[in-house]
Amino acid sequence: MAMVGLFWIVEGDVYVGAKPSGHAPGVRLTSEGVVGLGDGQSGLHLWEDVRALTVGGVPVTSLMRQVGAVAEVALVTVKELALPMGMGPEVEAPPLMTVCVDAADGEYELGAYAAAAVGYTQTEADLSRALLSRLTEGAATMQTTLAAMSEWGRAWEGGSAPRKAEREELLRGWLG
Incomplete structure (x- = not known):
């Protein structure tokens, strides 16, 4: 599994944001369409009906976000040392992004958790948004x-996480 831009690719499956588990919200891109996963958003939006695919609420990497992440780790560590056993750390959910599906039968908002701990680079966010738009240009382009993307995920499985320059290169290549 690996994160490339806003996409989480595992064993050939492509997700926008993190791959969901349990009842958590998520969005999977399949050859049939856009699939909403998790409580309250299950369903398939066929590519032939999808006119636009956008994503909002994308956390973008900034110095303040990175400092905040380091400060949070330090605070949790101090809390764990100072509090009696049994008072475990509070787990905060990652930022929730909104994947907007403009389909022939209406507009749908699907939630997906961000996979990047301190946010995505602006370049990766922009390239990912362009790639989502490209997926709606027609069946041949989408397929x-x-x-x-799926082939890369299967070949990459078990490899180390791609670095920023490689992720950007992959996104540009998939954009064509």
Whole structure:
């Protein structure tokens, strides 16, 4: 599994944001369409009906976000040392992004948790948004693009996380 831009790719499956588990919200991109996962958003939006696909609420990496993440880790560590046993750390959910599906039968908002701990780079966010837009350009483009992303995910499985420059290069390549 690996994160490339806003996409989480595992064993050929492509998700926007983190791959959900249990009842957590998530969005999977399949050859059939956009699938909402988790409580309250299950459903399939067929590609032939999807006119636009956008994402909002994307946390973008900034110095303040990075400092905040380090400060949070330090605070949790101090709390764990100072509090009696049994008072475990509070787990805060990652930022929730909104994947907007403009379909022939209406507009849908699907939630997906961000996979990047301190946010995404602006370049990766922009390239990912362009790639989501590209997926709605037609069946041939969508099939080719998703196939390339899935193939990369299967080949990459078990490898180390790609670095920023490699992630950006992959996104540009998938954009064509």
